[in-house]
Amino acid sequence: MSVVGHIGTAVGPHETPPPPPRKGRRLLPYLLLLPGGLWLTIFFAVPAVQLAATSLYDPSGSLQQGYAMTWEFGNYADALSAYWPHFLRSLLYAGIATLLCLLLGYPLAYAIAQKANRFKNLMLVCVIAPFFTSFLVRTLAWKTILSDNGWLVGVLRDIGILGSDGRLLATSAAVVLGLTYNFLPFMVLPLYASLDRLDGRLLEAANDLYASPARAFAKVTLPLSMPGVVAGTLLTFIPAAGDYINAELLGTPNQYMIGNVIDSAFLVRLDYPQAAALSFLLMAIILAMVFVYVKRSGTDEVL
Amino acid sequence: MKLGRWLSDHWVMGVGVLVLAYLFLPIAVVVGLSFNEPSSRLSYDFNKFTLDNWTNPCGPGDMCDAVVRSVQIGFIATVAATVLGTLMAFALVRHRFRGRAATNLLIFLPMATPEVVMGSSLLALFVAGGVPLGFWTVVIAHVMFCVSFVVVTVKARLSGFDSRLEEAAMDLYADEFHTFRKVTLPLVFPGIVAAALLAFSLSFDDFIITNFNSGTTVTFPMYVWGAAQRGIPPQVNVIGTAMFLIALLLVLGTSVRRRRAA
Amino acid sequence: MSKGDLRLVNLTKRFGVFTAVDDISLTIPQGGFFALLGASGCGKTTTLRMVAGLEEPTSGKVLLGGKDISRLRPYKRPVNTVFQSYALFPHLDVFENVAFGLRRRGIGDIRSQVERMLALVQLEGFGKRRPAQLSGGQQQRVALARALINHPQVLLLDEPLGALDLKLRRQMQIELKRIQTEVGLTFVHVTHDQEEAMTMADTVAVMNAGRIEQLGAPAEIYEFPSTPFVANFLGQSNLLAGEVAGRSGDEVLISAYGSRFSVPAGRCRVVDGNVYLGVRPEKLHLAPNTDSVPSGHQWVTGVISDSSYVGVSTQYLVRTPWGTEVSAFSSNAGVHAQVPRGAHVVAYWRPDHAFLLSRQAGAGDATQPLLETVP
Numbered sequence: 001m002s003v004v005g006h007i008g009t010a011v012g013p014h015e016t017p018p019p020p021p022r023k024g025r026r027l028l029p030y031l032l033l034l035p036g037g038l039w040l041t042i043f044f045a046v047p048a049v050q051l052a053a054t055s056l057y058d059p060s061g062s063l064q065q066g067y068a069m070t071w072e073f074g075n076y077a078d079a080l081s082a083y084w085p086h087f088l089r090s091l092l093y094a095g096i097a098t099l100l101c102l103l104l105g106y107p108l109a110y111a112i113a114q115k116a117n118r119f120k121n122l123m124l125v126c127v128i129a130p131f132f133t134s135f136l137v138r139t140l141a142w143k144t145i146l147s148d149n150g151w152l153v154g155v156l157r158d159i160g161i162l163g164s165d166g167r168l169l170a171t172s173a174a175v176v177l178g179l180t181y182n183f184l185p186f187m188v189l190p191l192y193a194s195l196d197r198l199d200g201r202l203l204e205a206a207n208d209l210y211a212s213p214a215r216a217f218a219k220v221t222l223p224l225s226m227p228g229v230v231a232g233t234l235l236t237f238i239p240a241a242g243d244y245i246n247a248e249l250l251g252t253p254n255q256y257m258i259g260n261v262i263d264s265a266f267l268v269r270l271d272y273p274q275a276a277a278l279s280f281l282l283m284a285i286i287l288a289m290v291f292v293y294v295k296r297s298g299t300d301e302v303l
Numbered sequence: 304m305k306l307g308r309w310l311s312d313h314w315v316m317g318v319g320v321l322v323l324a325y326l327f328l329p330i331a332v333v334v335g336l337s338f339n340e341p342s343s344r345l346s347y348d349f350n351k352f353t354l355d356n357w358t359n360p361c362g363p364g365d366m367c368d369a370v371v372r373s374v375q376i377g378f379i380a381t382v383a384a385t386v387l388g389t390l391m392a393f394a395l396v397r398h399r400f401r402g403r404a405a406t407n408l409l410i411f412l413p414m415a416t417p418e419v420v421m422g423s424s425l426l427a428l429f430v431a432g433g434v435p436l437g438f439w440t441v442v443i444a445h446v447m448f449c450v451s452f453v454v455v456t457v458k459a460r461l462s463g464f465d466s467r468l469e470e471a472a473m474d475l476y477a478d479e480f481h482t483f484r485k486v487t488l489p490l491v492f493p494g495i496v497a498a499a500l501l502a503f504s505l506s507f508d509d510f511i512i513t514n515f516n517s518g519t520t521v522t523f524p525m526y527v528w529g530a531a532q533r534g535i536p537p538q539v540n541v542i543g544t545a546m547f548l549i550a551l552l553l554v555l556g557t558s559v560r561r562r563r564a565a
Numbered sequence: 566m567s568k569g570d571l572r573l574v575n576l577t578k579r580f581g582v583f584t585a586v587d588d589i590s591l592t593i594p595q596g597g598f599f600a601l602l603g604a605s606g607c608g609k610t611t612t613l614r615m616v617a618g619l620e621e622p623t624s625g626k627v628l629l630g631g632k633d634i635s636r637l638r639p640y641k642r643p644v645n646t647v648f649q650s651y652a653l654f655p656h657l658d659v660f661e662n663v664a665f666g667l668r669r670r671g672i673g674d675i676r677s678q679v680e681r682m683l684a685l686v687q688l689e690g691f692g693k694r695r696p697a698q699l700s701g702g703q704q705q706r707v708a709l710a711r712a713l714i715n716h717p718q719v720l721l722l723d724e725p726l727g728a729l730d731l732k733l734r735r736q737m738q739i740e741l742k743r744i745q746t747e748v749g750l751t752f753v754h755v756t757h758d759q760e761e762a763m764t765m766a767d768t769v770a771v772m773n774a775g776r777i778e779q780l781g782a783p784a785e786i787y788e789f790p791s792t793p794f795v796a797n798f799l800g801q802s803n804l805l806a807g808e809v810a811g812r813s814g815d816e817v818l819i820s821a822y823g824s825r826f827s828v829p830a831g832r833c834r835v836v837d838g839n840v841y842l843g844v845r846p847e848k849l850h851l852a853p854n855t856d857s858v859p860s861g862h863q864w865v866t867g868v869i870s871d872s873s874y875v876g877v878s879t880q881y882l883v884r885t886p887w888g889t890e891v892s893a894f895s896s897n898a899g900v901h902a903q904v905p906r907g908a909h910v911v912a913y914w915r916p917d918h919a920f921l922l923s924r925q926a927g928a929g930d931a932t933q934p935l936l937e938t939v940p
Contacts, residue, residue: 029398033406036387036450040409043447047424048416054427104322111319125554126323130330132550135508136527137543140535141329144336184326213311234415242417245510249531259419259511266423266515276427279420290415470619471652473639475666475711485665489656
């Protein structure tokens with residue numbers, strides 16, 4: 001439980017201003033920040049900068065001979081022209097999965113926050129507990145469920161939704177379903193946190209002022225839960241767009257996302273400049289989308 | 304009419320329960336397969352009930368080594384990330400200082416960066432620095448991506464903290480050390496525990512970043528990944544089920560304790 | 566001056582450019598019940614926090630029994646605080662909350678002391694409860710016990726009753742007063758509730774914008790306020806704008822709106838220049854015409870413009886010929902009939918009930934035209 005509430009509220013917009021400093025304690029905050037800040041700088045920021053540099057190296061170099069810095073902006077053009085379908089597919093899959101997470105997660109979060117009463121804690125546990133089973137183990141379980149001779153495909157074939165040789169596994173649908181499944185809690189928890197703060201009397205007031213339940217939802221509940229929606233969509237979309245496990249296990253090379261490409265460029269093809277250009281592009285695209293989205297939704301505090 | 308009314312009152316809960324069922328579907332499969340005696344190495348279908356997997360969880364050679372290694376890495380990474388992140392959270396909530404916005408950005412960015420980017424860029428750093436990949440590079444990577452999550456979790460707890468409680472303690476003859484020890488720490492502790500649990504679960508479950516930085520070191524997720532190519536031993540499902548049960552007990556345990564404390 | 570007096574000397578606190586407490590000097594005698602009264606933001610809580618050591622003064626001193634404690638950390642001061650909304654430790658039960666100070670100072674025999682203290686605040690048997698399981702009044706008493714058990718030389722109370730409802734507040738006021746007399750230590754009480762300050766304290770200091778406007782016994786301040794702010798912060802006053810026109814023996818003569826009034830010199834804060842002639846609404850009586858005004862009284866004529874019946878009294882607004890309004894409270898003792906709106910009346914008062922205050926040139930009448938219920 002504890003885990004839950006905190007992630008949710010953490011990303012929410014409320015933050016109290018810090019109290020004024022006391023004399024002689026000016027150095028303390030820097031000392032407190034130093035170890036963690038150094039760690040993040042050395043192992044996150046520096047590699048990110050280095051990644052940017054690598055992406056501009058001469059692509060004809062290799063790990064053995066070393067790379068020359070030639071400000072090779074062409075790497076980006078090459079990466080894009082070769083792999084734009086993967087970028088597009090990643091954004092599309094992640095977008096659909098995020099939307100599905102929102103559609104599935106909202107009623108669940110709402111039910112837990114406003115309807116569950118004494119079952120609240122139990123339901124919250126039920127949301128998190130499945131995720132302690134390893135990510136890979138869960139995804140492999142989906143492989144079993146969706147497999148061609150599994151019961152699900154059998155039933156769908158019998159009632160005619162799937163053709164007699166229709167498949168679930170190794171399709172785009174399977175990859176999107178896997179993404180949706182794996183990132184659903186990242187949607188539910190922030191949504192729960194903001195819906196839990198929602199004062200039930202506001203809805204009563206809306207009903208009292210002649211709002212139908214649908215209108216009350218659109219005019220009161222939804223706007224007030226926007227911080228949760230924003231945080232949830234970000235926490236879902238970002239990892240989903242960079243994921244390659246679901247595409248690898250539940251799809252085929254035809255479903256490969258940009259993560260698969262980066263993974264193989266780094267670990268199989270050892271083409272570091274191109275891998276770096278792809279990584280940096282992915283990061284830039286995602287950050288740009290995040291900033292636009294956050295500005296649009298008017299909840300900059302998330303950052 | 305009555306049915307219509309009941310439906311309109313309870314449909315949200317109904318949908319919620321269905322979504323929960325969706326969340327539990329693969330878990331049911333994992334639990335089921337943990338009792339399965341597979342017909343062949345590459346078969347994922349339920350064949351025959353057996354307790355062998357549970358009585359002999361370490362059957363497949365290196366799996367238990369991988370689990371132990373994951374626990375070790377998770378433990379070290381959790382302790383380090385929790386300490387670093389908690390200190391940062393204190394600085395951010397309790398102090399005013401220059402560079403606050405930059406610090407916030409430094410904490411936010413790792414959460415907004417796809418794992419594949421973090422993993423690959425860190426690999427490039429290690430390669431460039433000539434650092435041999437292995438156990439400790441994995442620990443370093445895990446601490447890095449866990450810190451941000453610890454910071455936000457502890458920060459949430461701290462910003463709800465009433466600083467008058469500390470003033471009250473000081474007023475009642477507790478010096479700075481005792482105020483921290485007797486009032487601040489006990490009250491923030493649940494947040495720190497939550498952060499640590501989160502960090503451990505992130506570390507234990509991480510595959511993508513680990514895959515880039517592990518060299519020949521095999522963690523549990525990496526073992527599963529490797530095995531997925533050759534056929535998964537059913538014992539993997541035993542570990543999955545056990546993790547699920549342990550997490551369930553832990554979370555339920557802390558919430559019961561909290562309720563008693565409240 | 567006795568040994569345990571609390572003295573503030575030129576105490577000042579600035580937050581950036583904002584001066585929260587502006588050069589305050591005062592002495593609170595040992596064993597007294599002192600109230601700092603003021604609207605929110607007037608600096609009263611900051612003053613209290615400087616005494617507690619939770620805020621460091623920008624300049625000036627806090628002396629306790631002649632010893633300068635202004636730079637001591639809060640835990641080194643023989644001063645304890647009952648915080649606004651109590652600040653009880655939520656993770657400790659009532660017993661441990663009360664025992665907190667004793668434990669920190671390493672004092673033995675905790676059990677019997679805590680039990681005695683819980684008995685004093687009438688909370689025997691509540692030791693095992695958590696603060697969240699107590700009502701507001703009970704929490705307030707735990708906060709009081711937690712501070713009192715340390716036998717501080719000064720007990721600071723920061724709006725301790727603000728969170729309670731009216732009835733409980735009355736009850737707690739009486740209880741606080743009882744405990745103060747029983748244990749006999751110095752209480753410094755910060756409040757924005759004028760009635761609370763007046764009923765409980767021996768001495769009240771009215772604060773405004775970081776300064777003390779007036780300091781004295783409650784009746785003294787009420788009967789003879791020293792500034793227009795005090796006159797309208799502590800109860801209400803009708804303040805008529807005028808100028809001093811001269812002197813006749815013991816009387817100061819005032820001209821206002823073409824009429825002549827007089828106030829005994831002993832009730833004048835100023836004796837020349839622009840002044841306010843002040844009369845409390847309950848000291849203003851109504852008569853149907855000037856003939857029925859008793860001799861020796863002074864009066865203004867007017868028309869009843871509004872009235873409000875509040876049970877024990879009726880409050881009238883009387884519009885004067887020059888257009889401003891004065892308010893008059895008439896007690897419902899059954900002597901006078903209600904006066905209808907629009908009636909022509911004469912409002913009269915005894916000169917020795919009036920008071921004279923300094924007025925800034927150009928400032929007009931200052932009457933609160935609100936017909937609000939007097940608590």
